[in-house]
Amino acid sequence: MSRQKIYLLLGLILFSSAIGIFSWFARAAEWTPAEIKTLQSLSLSSLPPLAPDKSNRVADDPRAVALGQQLYFDARFSKDGAVSCASCHMPDLNFQDARAHGRGMADTRRRTQSIVGSAYFEWFFWDGRRDSLWSQALSPLESTNEHGGDRAQYARLISENYRAEYEALFGALPDLLDSPKSNVPAHASPIGDETVRAAWDQMPRSDQENISRVFANIGKAIAAYERKILPGASRFDEYVDAVTRNDSKRTNEIFSADERAGLKLFVGKANCVQCHNTPLFTDDEFHNTGIPQHAETEHDLGRAEGAIGNFEDEFKCWSEFSDDAERDCPQLRYMQARGGEITGAFKTPSLRKTQYVAPFMHNAWYTTLSEILDHYNRAPAATIGTTELKPLNLSEQELKQLEAFLLTLTAPVNAPPGLLQDPFATK
Numbered sequence: 001m002s003r004q005k006i007y008l009l010l011g012l013i014l015f016s017s018a019i020g021i022f023s024w025f026a027r028a029a030e031w032t033p034a035e036i037k038t039l040q041s042l043s044l045s046s047l048p049p050l051a052p053d054k055s056n057r058v059a060d061d062p063r064a065v066a067l068g069q070q071l072y073f074d075a076r077f078s079k080d081g082a083v084s085c086a087s088c089h090m091p092d093l094n095f096q097d098a099r100a101h102g103r104g105m106a107d108t109r110r111r112t113q114s115i116v117g118s119a120y121f122e123w124f125f126w127d128g129r130r131d132s133l134w135s136q137a138l139s140p141l142e143s144t145n146e147h148g149g150d151r152a153q154y155a156r157l158i159s160e161n162y163r164a165e166y167e168a169l170f171g172a173l174p175d176l177l178d179s180p181k182s183n184v185p186a187h188a189s190p191i192g193d194e195t196v197r198a199a200w201d202q203m204p205r206s207d208q209e210n211i212s213r214v215f216a217n218i219g220k221a222i223a224a225y226e227r228k229i230l231p232g233a234s235r236f237d238e239y240v241d242a243v244t245r246n247d248s249k250r251t252n253e254i255f256s257a258d259e260r261a262g263l264k265l266f267v268g269k270a271n272c273v274q275c276h277n278t279p280l281f282t283d284d285e286f287h288n289t290g291i292p293q294h295a296e297t298e299h300d301l302g303r304a305e306g307a308i309g310n311f312e313d314e315f316k317c318w319s320e321f322s323d324d325a326e327r328d329c330p331q332l333r334y335m336q337a338r339g340g341e342i343t344g345a346f347k348t349p350s351l352r353k354t355q356y357v358a359p360f361m362h363n364a365w366y367t368t369l370s371e372i373l374d375h376y377n378r379a380p381a382a383t384i385g386t387t388e389l390k391p392l393n394l395s396e397q398e399l400k401q402l403e404a405f406l407l408t409l410t411a412p413v414n415a416p417p418g419l420l421q422d423p424f425a426t427k
Contacts, residue, residue, distance in 0.1 A: 030260070031243060038267050043240040044233050047279035050119055054324035055317060056134050056220045058169050059227060065419070067165045068225030071218060073422045076157055077141060079105055079148035085140070085222065088112045091420045094354040095229060095413075100364035104146035109297050111364045116413055117350055119227040121284050122331045126346045126362040127306025128286060131332050132322075134223035135315040138215060142191045150189035150196050151215035156182075158214055170217045174210040184211065190314075212314070216321040228419050231280065231352040234411035236263075255408065261398075262405025270376075270392055270402060281351035281409065288345040290380050290387030291361050300363070301384065303342040307335065344385030353410050369406060373399045 031039070040046060050060075058064035071077060075084040083104040089095045095115045097103075102112035110126050118124065124136035140146035141154060158166050159177040167173060176184055184207065188199035200208065235254055242250035255263070266272045275283050286303035293300060310332060315321050317329035336342055346362045360366045366375065377399060379389035394402070413420070 035264075035267060036243060038273065039240045039243060039263075042236075042267075042273070042277065042279060042281065044231065044237045044279050045241070047120075050227060053119075053132070053134075053223070053227075054326070055132050055322040056223055057323040058220055059134075059224050061169065061224060063165065064169055064221045064224035065228055067162065067169065068221040068223065069419055070162065070165075070423055071222050072225050073424055075424075076161075077147060077149060077154055077218075083147050085137075086422060088146075089115050091413075093357050096357050098357055100359050102146070104140070104143070105148035106145040108143075108145050109300065110362050111359065113349065114353070115226050116229055116354070117231045117280050117352065119223075119230075120280055121282075123284060123286075123306075123347060125306065127302050127309065128347055129306035129309030130313060130315075131310055131317050131329075132223070132315075133226055134216070134219035135313060136219075137222040137226070138219040138315055141215075141218070142189055144192065150187050150192050151211055152184050152188035152199070153186065154218055155211045155214040156184065156186070158218065166214075166217070166221075169221070173214065174207075176207055176210060177214075183207075209320075213321060216315055219315070220323075225419065228415050230414040231350070232354075232411040232414040234352070235408040236405075237411075239263075239408070256404065258401045258404040259408055260405075262401035262403070263408075265394070265398055265402050266405055270394060270398075272376075272402075275348045276351050282348045284348065286342055286345035286347055287388050288341070288343070288382055288385045289376070289389055290382040291346075291363065291365050291375070292380075293383045294363055294365070297363060298383070301343055302362075303345040303347075304338070307337040307342065310335065311337075340385060344382055351406060351409050354413055355410055356407070369403050370399065373402055 053059040072085045075082050075087070077084065087104060088097050088099075088102045089112065090097055096112045099112065101110065102108040113126065118136075119133055121133075122131065124130040124133065125139075130136040130139060142148075142150060155173075155177060159173055163173060176182060185199040185203070187196050188203060188211070189196050190200050190208075191197070203211075239251060239254045242254060251260075266276075275285070275287055277283055286306075288302070310316060313319075317324070317332045318327040356369060358367045360369070360372055366372050373394075376389060377392045377394050379387060379391045381387060
């Protein structure tokens with residue numbers, strides 16, 4: 001080999017080494033070890049398996065999932081036979097709707113929340129007034145603005161339409177539901193209009209307990225179904241995987257420069273990660289972010305109301321309807337129940353979506369992501385309570401970069417396709 005060829009070969013080797021070193025330094029310059037650790041903490045690969053729900057012994061029973069799917073889509077579980085859980089929590093709209101306020105029998109005062117990934121949460125509803133997935137499922141069923149029905153009606157529906165499926169999971173239905181000797185009123189509940197409540201008050205205590213237990217089990221079956229609706233891996237998760245593997249070529253393919261810059265802002269200068277953390281991009285806590293209030297809901301106290309609701313809920317963690325024999329309930333016993341910090345505070349929503357469905361925030365105040373980001377950038381004073389926000393002073397370009405990143409979090413849900421279908425649609 002000539003000396004010229006040797007020099008050329010050595011030059012190629014040195015050039016290749018330089019490229020590798022440059023790539024390593026480029027990656028090191030883009031993300032520090034601490035930042036990489038933060039990115040990994042946000043990835044779905046860091047999401048632990050769902051913990052068993054001690055309060056719901058059928059939570060992971062496939063038979064309960066099947067029954068829960070039926071109940072979720074069954075519009076007979078409403079006052080007028082036209083409202084189901086899926087009426088507001090639509091599978092093709094991120095398990096939300098596109099309305100400013102959820103609507104069943106009438107408008108509710110808040111935006112419909114998604115159920116995707118909700119099985120990981122400790123608190124439910126925007127104000128956190130329920131402490132389990134199954135107790136949350138019960139509340140809309142008797143809400144006058146949502147399903148508008150009552151537990152006696154629902155217990156009878158179970159007896160007449162789902163007896164075999166129910167009894168396979170929960171044991172025999174109470175004799176008082178056996179027709180034609182049933183003495184249970186057609187409509188009765190401790191919640192509802194005067195007629196429904198009066199009928200409930202006339203029932204023996206033992207009958208009330210039996211009907212309420214059937215009602216609780218309806219919620220447990222629906223919760224078993226909802227536990228299967230989980231977030232799917234997004235481009236963000238692919239990006240974190242590529243960063244972890246130090247695959248700079250792949251990171252550049254997955255994210256644009258603006259998306260990378262937006263992520264950098266999210267975990268850094270903008271500090272969105274302070275509340276939108278964990279693989280679900282939520283801390284499952286409550287914050288006052290100064291969202292303006294509509295005139296008709298100007299006294300919506302948020303978590304300050306929800307904390308009261310936790311203690312008033314007859315299906316709360318330590319109730320007789322929980323399957324947890326210990327009923328320890330630390331999240332309920334030690335929750336913050338009063339104080340200025342929770343006045344006007346609302347639950348941090350997950351940023352993982354199948355799609356971003358407008359409008360946004362608990363009261364649907366904003367209609368675009370750019371409006372939300374502008375709000376957080378300005379940090380206006382709260383109309384009720386005190387906002388936790390401080391002005392971010394981000395430029396227009398930085399706000400657009402943040403929005404570009406947020407769109408990388410969208411992905412189809414992780415659930416068996418059959419569970420996303422209305423079982424009544426083909427009947």
